[in-house]
Amino acid sequence: MKKNAIRVLHGPLETANQMGTLVKGLNCHGVHGRSVNLIKSYLNYEDPYRLEKLWRPGATQQEILAFLKNECMDQFDIFNYHSGYRTFTHGYADVQLLKSEEKPLIIHHWGSEVRVLETALQTNPYAVVKGSFSAGHIDNMLKLLSKNIRYCVVQDMEIYQYVKDYYENIFVVPVMIDLGDYEMDARESDNDRMLIVHAPTDTKIKGTQAIVEVMAQLKDEFAFDFKLIKGYSHTEAKKLYKQADLVIDQLHLGIYGMVSIEAMAMGKPVVCYMSDFMLDHYPDDVPVINANADTLRDVMKTVLRNKDALPDIGKKSRKYVEERHDMLKNSLEVKRIYEQMLS
Structure with missing residues (x-):
């Protein structure tokens, strides 16, 4: 670790490989980042910068708080939370502890934990939310978190609309991937028949x-x-x-997600629903083929009748991801936020 490097602990939940990718990018920029992911999923994301020493499985809340105080308080300059529907302890006791010790705190909100259907429908007529939490629960969560955490990062203006009335400082930093992990597939397709795929990580949200x-x-x-x-x-x-x-991504959220970004990084054309609200906030050259639940059939007919146009869309897709979703570029933006927090 470089002398005077900013030291940041991330946790407690991985979402769409964003925590791990951010930590990787930050380490490339000289930030000493480590992560804690308390819930593993079948996606089994790589976690090379995980915090090696952790509290024991089944630890009580008091044991976790003691660990944070004794093993992390002096070892890290900033604590970067991810998600928010839970933190390292229930009831946000860890957040309150760190705030009482005047540790700088920041939180990334990634989506489902803050989406409120009534708000979403104001800008997206096809909006669907996971339904895990009521609007009242989300409001209480955000009030408790923002009482102790001044800094918040969101990926786009869709998420911004749910948190804008809570946090003192909100930054928009697009999601990111390590482009080195995604090789551009410039070859001619060797499929005898066109292969179309859809990855339903959540069938309701995706419109599967x-x-x-x-x-x-x-x-x-x-x-x-x-x-x-x-x-x-x-x-x-x-x-x-x-x-x-x-690749067909989703028909309800009004944004292109990680499946779209990963596919575009490989030079794959993507079909996905983007709301008019979000189109106003995306660059004009976003290469996603736009379709919702009502237009998908006609859009796919057009795509299948014009297959020769897909390779060019694929090339534009890779370039777009390089410009907007590069881990090295976007993690540097987060490093600058950290520097602002510590100044």
Whole structure:
């Protein structure tokens, strides 16, 4: 670790590989970052910068608080929370402890834990939320967190609208990937029939039922193969994206997500619903093929009739990700936020 390097502990939840990717990028910029992920998923994201020493499994809240105070308080300059529906302890006792010790705190909100349907519908007529928490629960959570945490990072203006009335300082930093992990697939497709894939990490949010129905209807008119990528690890899923000619992401959120970004980084054209609200906040050259639940059938007909246009869209997609979602660029923005917090 470099002398005078900023030291940051991240946790407690991984979302779409964003915590791990951010920590990796920060370490490239001389920030000593370590992460704690308390809930593992079948996606099995790599976690090379995890905090090696941790409290014992089944530790009580008091044991966790003691660990943070004795093993982390002096070892880290900043504590960067991810998600918010839970922290290292229940009831945000750890947040209150760190605040009482005047440790700088920042939180990344990634989506589902702050989305309120009533708010979402104001800018997105197709909005669907996971429904895990009521609007009242989310309001209470954000009030408790923002009482102790002054700094917040969101990925885009869609998430910004849910947190804008709570935090003192809010920054928009797009999600990021390590471009070195995603090779641009510039070769001609060796699929005899066009391969279209869809990865339903959440079938309700993704609009999977409508996607499956539309693809089944189009089978009578067009020759293509359609595959659901479900239950695979992140590494396995990436291999399947690479084999595809087209990726369908989601039909409800109004934003393109990590599946879209990963596919675009490989030079794969993507179909995804982007709301008019978000189109006003994206660059004009966003190369995503826009479709919602009502237009998907017609959009896919156009795509299947104009397959020759897809390679050019794929090339533009890779360039777009390089400009907007590069881990090295975006993690540097977060480092600058840390420097502001410590100044």
